[in-house]
Amino acid sequence: MTDTSRRGFLFAGSIAGAGLLAAACTSNTEEGGGTGGQNVSTGGDNDKPGKQVTIGFSAPAADHGWIAAIAKNAEAQAKQYSDVKLQAVQPTNDINQQISAVESLIAAKVNALVILPNDGEQLNQVARKAMDAGIPVVNLDRVFPDKLSYRTWIGGDNYGMGVAAGHYIGGRLKEKGVSNPVIVEIQGIATLPLTQERSKGFADALRTYGFRVTAQQDAKFTVESGNQVAGNLLQAHKKIDAIWNHDDDQGVGVLAAIKQAGRNEFFMVGGAGSANAMREIKAGGVLEATVTYSPTMASSAIKIARLIAQGKGMADLVEKQVPQSITLASETITRQNVDQYLPLGFES
Template sequence: MRDNSRPSRRNLLFGGAAVAAGGLAAACTGNDPEEDTAPAAQVGNNGGDNDKPGQKVTVGFSAPAADHGWIAAITKNAEAQAKRYSDVTFKPVEPTNDINQQISAVESLIAAKVNALVLLPNDGEQLNQVARKAMDAGIPVINLDRVFPDKLSYRTWIGGDNYGMGVAAGHFTGRRLKEKGVTNPVIVEIQGIATLPLTQDRSKGFADALKTYGFNVTAKQDAKFTVETGNQVASNLLQAHKKIDALWNHDDDQGVGVLAAIKQAGRKEFFMVGGAGSANAMREIKSGGVLEATVTYSPTMAGSAIRVARLIAQAKGMADLVEQQVPQSITLASETITRQNVDKYMPLGFES
């Protein structure tokens, strides 16, 4: 669901090569003892001190209303990270699912002249213009998750990997089916909202990974990201397929309804994989039930966005990178949580 672009670094790389070549020539022809030094272009000057207090900055924040466990966790993660820094003033606006209200809220942050703005839009297309207005006013926008179509509307995008999420689920499913010796599996997929690019990316990643094992999805249906629809869709699929070998549910919030339907039907012949990394899904995995894994699309990205906003506002780069500025886009890996590693991930889980 995202587009990535990076400015050309041809001149920087050429200049770095010239510096390196000059350094090599001096080492070969000079009479001075050799020194273990690297060209300045390869070292950077960030060190490891980015967490130390620096210039005081105000970070604005806007997100949709918390009517979904994942969205609620977005705001909580942002608030928690902001509290870690004595040099950050966190300025959130009222969360809303109304496009016009979110536009007005962002305009109020522009008027307040915040130093940076973390923005998870209800709709990237419809919030694109106000995000561009912030950028034009000199306020760097950290675009969270739902990408703006105009790259001039954000300084940095940060979010999860929807295609990678499907790939992770597909590899877990394929490996488990191979381990069980299943040769012609019935694989069921419960999507979020089928028309969304993010859902299509997840489904494509899942299908592509399954193909490497010689498997295909037998049936799929979308459940609108709600508990109620998840329950209804799962019930229908369970009735339509008397035997299932594997089920992938895209979203752990709607998965509450999916699991309820499975338990009500008393079905235990298959394993299930979830999506997003909720705390209740992790508890189910730990209990050893039908849910064996979930693949992450973690709301911790909001906490990372606050940290990135702080660095950009303070004109810092990322300490572990050579480059002097924060990257233009950051895509988080989708990790697979199983019974073997669930305790490590539990602190990052969100309540559905």
């Protein structure tokens, strides 16, 4: 990855999650019975110091803006708590090295684990090993296929990302009166379930407008591949009406290829919500929108791991335990609302 894809990251991890799940976590002792036998949550403040806990953290190497922001968010959130020690292992893109790193955290008997696996299927067994050892695992983003391998999963809505992009593109093309449009889709890593979910959501949403994807190719989440793939697609299609690029990091390369080709007859939608993509949207040009997949989920994962390790529940829920899964919303960022989202962006 070149330096163009790894510029500095926004203030300590996008303001430590901006309280996605934060603002009001409450201890179980503050939940009470309501009238008529109904249970209610009366609020509280689980951010106050509690039992000291050590949270292990493992993620891929930070050679990608979104992944780097994940690590920054986790670190920044952990620093907010005097009762949390974050034990982060060396990030790596090597599956075996990540397995070994997680095993070292299990041997250290941490109180909870937050794991963003390089590949959920290949890390599934070691996550199950942690759970079997009594260490609750918060599975971040790329899901383990075995639900017994994690206590709670938190991540973005990949299908929802595709749906949001599809509706934006479908709606804009209908507004413009375009029939039989040429729609190009640039994926991330095609073999990942998250990519397949994004593509399915995109196709399903386009279908409601009577449209379909004309050409689809994966760019592996890198600037270089984004540039190469976009260049090839631009050469193959002399006229394009819309492009959906799954990932704003690889979008740096995609936009560079578009600029180099001197093409502007189409509009483009990005994915994830990087700060540089938002600045492009604000400036005007082919990039009209991006759909969110915020790395602030790492901040929330640390908060969740802390609550689980301390035996606490969540604020605005009546239930006494943290939920088994939490899916974040995918939101569409355009010139109309970009200023609201820019402070939460990460640098690609």
